[in-house]
Amino acid sequence: MSEILNISEAEWEVMRVVWASGESTSQQIALVLNGKRGWSQSTVKTLIGRLTSKGYLQARKDARRFVYTTHLKEPESLKLEVEGLLSRICSRKIPNLLAYLVEKTPMVAEDQAMLMEVLRNKQVVAEVPCDCYPGQCTCHLHASGTILSNHSYEENTYEN
Amino acid sequence: MSEILNISEAEWEVMRVVWASGESTSQQIALVLNGKRGWSQSTVKTLIGRLTSKGYLQARKDARRFVYTTHLKEPESLKLEVEGLLSRICSRKIPNLLAYLVEKTPMVAEDQAMLMEVLRNKQVVAEVPCDCYPGQCTCHLHASGTILSNHSYEENTYEN
DNA sequence: GTTTATAGTTTACAACTGTAAACGATACGC
DNA sequence: GCGTATCGTTTACAGTTGTAAACTATAAAC
Numbered sequence: 001m002s003e004i005l006n007i008s009e010a011e012w013e014v015m016r017v018v019w020a021s022g023e024s025t026s027q028q029i030a031l032v033l034n035g036k037r038g039w040s041q042s043t044v045k046t047l048i049g050r051l052t053s054k055g056y057l058q059a060r061k062d063a064r065r066f067v068y069t070t071h072l073k074e075p076e077s078l079k080l081e082v083e084g085l086l087s088r089i090c091s092r093k094i095p096n097l098l099a100y101l102v103e104k105t106p107m108v109a110e111d112q113a114m115l116m117e118v119l120r121n122k123q124v125v126a127e128v129p130c131d132c133y134p135g136q137c138t139c140h141l142h143a144s145g146t147i148l149s150n151h152s153y154e155e156n157t158y159e160n
Numbered sequence: 161m162s163e164i165l166n167i168s169e170a171e172w173e174v175m176r177v178v179w180a181s182g183e184s185t186s187q188q189i190a191l192v193l194n195g196k197r198g199w200s201q202s203t204v205k206t207l208i209g210r211l212t213s214k215g216y217l218q219a220r221k222d223a224r225r226f227v228y229t230t231h232l233k234e235p236e237s238l239k240l241e242v243e244g245l246l247s248r249i250c251s252r253k254i255p256n257l258l259a260y261l262v263e264k265t266p267m268v269a270e271d272q273a274m275l276m277e278v279l280r281n282k283q284v285v286a287e288v289p290c291d292c293y294p295g296q297c298t299c300h301l302h303a304s305g306t307i308l309s310n311h312s313y314e315e316n317t318y319e320n
Numbered sequence: 321g322t323t324t325a326t327a328g329t330t331t332a333c334a335a336c337t338g339t340a341a342a343c344g345a346t347a348c349g350c
Numbered sequence: 351g352c353g354t355a356t357c358g359t360t361t362a363c364a365g366t367t368g369t370a371a372a373c374t375a376t377a378a379a380c
Contacts, residue, residue, distance in 0.1 A: 008367055012248055016296040026327070032295035042370045045328070050367090064377055065327060078249055079260060085241055086261075088172055089234065095271035098261055099278045100239060101246075109284045111255035116279055118259045124269045135192035136176040168337060186357075202340045205358070210337090224347060225357060 005080045006054055013037065014047045018057065019074040023067050090137045092128050165240045166214060173197065174207045178217065179234040183227050250297045252288050 007015060013036070017029045030044040048068060051057040059066040086094055102115065130139035167175060173196070177189045190204040208228060211217040219226040246254055262275065290299035 006366095010368060013296075016248070016292075020292075020296050020298055028295075032293065036293040036296070039368095040370060041327095042372090043368075046368085046370075049329075059328095074249065075253075075257070078245070078257060081245055081248075082242070082257065082261065085238070085245060086265075088176070088241075089238055091266065093235075094265050095267045095275065097235070097238060097242065098258065098265060099275055101242065101258055101261075102275065102278050102282065105246075105254050105258060106251065106285050106288050107255045107282070108286065108288055111288075112279060112282055112284050115255065115259055115262065116276070118262050119272060119275055119279065122262065122267070122272055124272050125266050126268065128266050128268055128271075132176075132180075133192065133196040135188075136173075136180050136196070138180055166336095170338060199338095200340060201357095202342090203338075206338085206340075209359075219358095 003080070004084075005077055007051070007056060007077065011047050011051050011056075014044065014051060015056065015070065015072070015074070015077070018068055018070050023060075023069045025065050025067055027065075029068070090139060091131045092139060163240070164244075165237055167211070167216060167237065171207050171211050171216075174204065174211060175216065175230065175232070175234070175237070178228055178230050183220075183229045185222075185225050185227055187225075189228070250299060251291045252299060 013033055014029055017032050018024050021028065026041070026045055026048055029048065030039070030041045033039045033044050034041070048057060052059055052068070056072055057068045057070050059068055061067075086097070089097070107115075130137055132139060134140055173193055174189055177192050178184050181188065186201070186205055186208055189208065190199070190201045193199045193204050194201070208217060212219055212228070216232055217228045217230050219228055221227075246257070249257070267275075290297055292299060294300055
């Protein structure tokens with residue numbers, strides 16, 4: 001439920017195993033990550049320990065070992081990460097980035113139809129405000145109180 | 161042109177200033193980031209130094225100061241970052257994440273139309289292969305050689 | 321009951337990050 | 351010409367991350 005995630009790249013690998021299996025022992029996790037990344041059991045245990053103290057994993061004692069679970073959900077986590085990234089560019093440029101992603105993401109017809117539907121139902125606004133701090137975006141060079149329409153893709157920088 | 165970016169969060173703030181202005185002195189950068197993040201000139205100079213040694217900024221001497229520019233382009237950089245993030249989940253789930261992003265991104269009618277167009281022209285495939293390492297995804301629990309259609313959103317986890 | 325395997329905890333350590341003070345060079349003002 | 355403002359460079363230092371060995375506890379095996 002926390003708004004900011006503190007899961008490092010390596011820790012994410014551990015989370016993925018727990019997300020996929022619902023619950024795992026350190027041994028199971030180590031097995032997967034030894035295969036995928038060549039990590040030793042020690043390494044995996046360190047990562048589990050860090051995730052546990054950060055509160056992202058819960059440990060339930062089962063006989064002599066712990067079984068790890070998580071309350072955090074994978075889709076939520078990725079949404080937070082992606083939103084964090086998108087906050088690095090001007091809001092006005094995000095639609096172009098999305099266009100790029102739609103183009104390059106392999107999908108089946110159902111995906112395409114679903115996205116169409118989402119798009120069709122999308123409420124649009126008259127203007128997307130530039131949310132950049134002055135000096136970190138060129139929007140303010142053009143705008144000056146008047147409404148600008150499609151400024152953000154005069155240079156369609158996110159298309160490939 | 162490098163495939164993997166090594167620009168930290170704080171360094172990204174510096175890059176944004178250079179991207180926005182085309183070229184900047186350390187003073188200009190420090191001014192913006194002192195305003196936005198409260199950073200001292202020292203801090204900004206350290207970041208500039210690191211970006212320069214990493215090769216992301218170029219310094220051209222102009223009279224007694226340096227003017228910093230970059231060859232790296234902002235859209236390319238963000239694409240790389242986003243693609244890195246997307247590689248953290250199963251390919252099959254990406255369209256649902258995109259649906260979520262389309263829903264939550266504010267956009268004007270032109271954006272909507274452009275995305276529609278991109279979608280309409282999109283080449284779809286018969287099946288999106290699961291690219292996960294075994295144990296990090298549930299796809300392989302279902303598949304076993306046969307073609308699966310819309311498995312990836314049986315639980316439409318990326319819609320909100 | 322003593323060895324052995326297995327699980328978890330502690331310690332380690334280098335690289336990278338965030339944040340900044342201190343230091344050194346150099347040009348400008350007077 | 352000499353102080354002073356301004357750059358850039360060096361040094362600092364704590365926190366996070368990647369990666370793992372060493373140590374400890376405890377249960378299973380015989």
